[in-house]
Amino acid sequence: MRTQKMNRDWIATARTLSEALPYLQRYAGAIVVIKFGGHAMGDDAAMETFARDIVLMRQVGVNPVLVHGGGPMINAMLKQLHIESHFVDGKRVTDEATMNVVEMVLSGRVNKRIVQAINDQGGRAIGLSGKDSRLITCDQTDPRLGLVGTPSEIDPSLLHTLFDAGIIPVIAPLGAGRHGETFNINGDTAAGAIAAALRADRLLLLTDVDGVRGADGEVMTDLTADQIRQMTDDGVIAGGMIPKTETALAAIEGGVRAVVILDGRAPNCTLLELFTEHGAGSLIRKSFD
Template sequence: MALQTHEVIDLGSSLAKALQYVNAWKRKPVVVKLGGSVLAGEDQGTLIEDLVLLKGVGVDPVLVHGGGPEITRILERFGKESRFVNGLRVTDDETMEVVEMVLAGRANKAIVSMIARAGGTAVGISGKDGKVFQAHRLAPELGQVGEIDIVDTSLLTLLSSGGYIPVVASIGIGEEGESYNLNADTAAGALAAGLGASKFILMTDVRGVYRGGNDNKALVSVLRMGEAKELIRQGVISRGMIPKVEACLEAIDAGVPTAHIISGTIPHALLVELFTEEGVGTMIVRDDVHANA
């Protein structure tokens, strides 16, 4: 049955808008951080398929991932308990070996496989490869937890322009070639800044930033930088949401136009967030930007 005229007008305007965005973002990197909680779930929904579609129309997704839950599981198997200070995993040498094995090995290659299954071609690397994330020790009591000094994007640009989807595990390299455990949100934000990404997107297990913390699920659809800092100060944004919002602030400070926190499990959430004005999650913008920019 043919569409009604008003349906044609609605669909047509959505399609035109989407294609305008596609044209504007061609050959520009979009950095997407995949949350461990998204990857640990049984069903990644349409997320990987959406990333392959984006690559197909000429937008260059670059993925960064963590793998917290899996690291904890494997450490448990070795009889090692996980300890966190301010949300950062205390990383002694033995823990660092497991972190590297799990992140750069299993977790990274699992994503590469999912992309292959969806019809794309990915290259999985750790942030040590190509010295993407150059880091130093953050604090002696945290062991091998690293803080990023320099982001070298040359390998990623090479991979993207060669038609590959780069998948980067959040591990850094030190001056002596030693490994550092990096918070994946922070690493992704630094990468979005370094690449001059047109978008920075964090896929997680909640719809975005909730106004009342976890109990009151009122979603904030547009969050200005100043307000974001205020919500952190008030404790409304807490735990795992803090490094996400801070990574968004860093990326925006460095000139990335908008950063988005969205659910990895809503079908096509990524496409709707990228290609519609309303979006599905939380969009973080500079203080001087209007709501539907």
């Protein structure tokens, strides 16, 4: 026998689906690049929920592209193999031994875990790195940091082929050098460069914080590029948020319509951002026009 509570829950669900219709129509055919990392990657239940959301996005006509990190897994493997890390100005030096571990972990364990999670939910995902099909060509970022690269050229033609086939690309942030090197790329940087090359409608940077906070400590839901620059100059944006907002600004300048910094630990955060009126996290765009 149906209870009143069950009826209320179903009515609320139906209302939510009905209210989502304009947003489903708005994003049909859109390209959305998602940088996935943080605590959600290490939790099986969170991974399952995230994968289901990505499959739903593809089912309603969105073209999602996932770019993932894997820092904690890399650190664990380096420790297991007794490979000592060296740092310059707080940044890890990626020597050849470290690079071998980075590629093994990112292109292997981490990438295939995400691909499997999406496929288990009924999607069709394929794992790539930036080295495949000349997707990402890199220049060395700083000789002191070793095999760390900055994207210089992006060839998104393979990604468009995968969109046409209904396949979800899952990309490890590695790139090829001009002389046969393999470079490790910051995941946010790789996601921003790919989003710009695709002229993506949205770049979603999933983090372990709610978004960009203002001087009063409250999350700011709508920001322009100029506001981000001013908040950085004023010291309101500081620490680990600076690289993320710099990625957002570079992506917007490169042609991405808007960037959202949001908490990847929140259940269904990507669906809330795309398909509800209130969204999630901090949306950054060139201007309010």
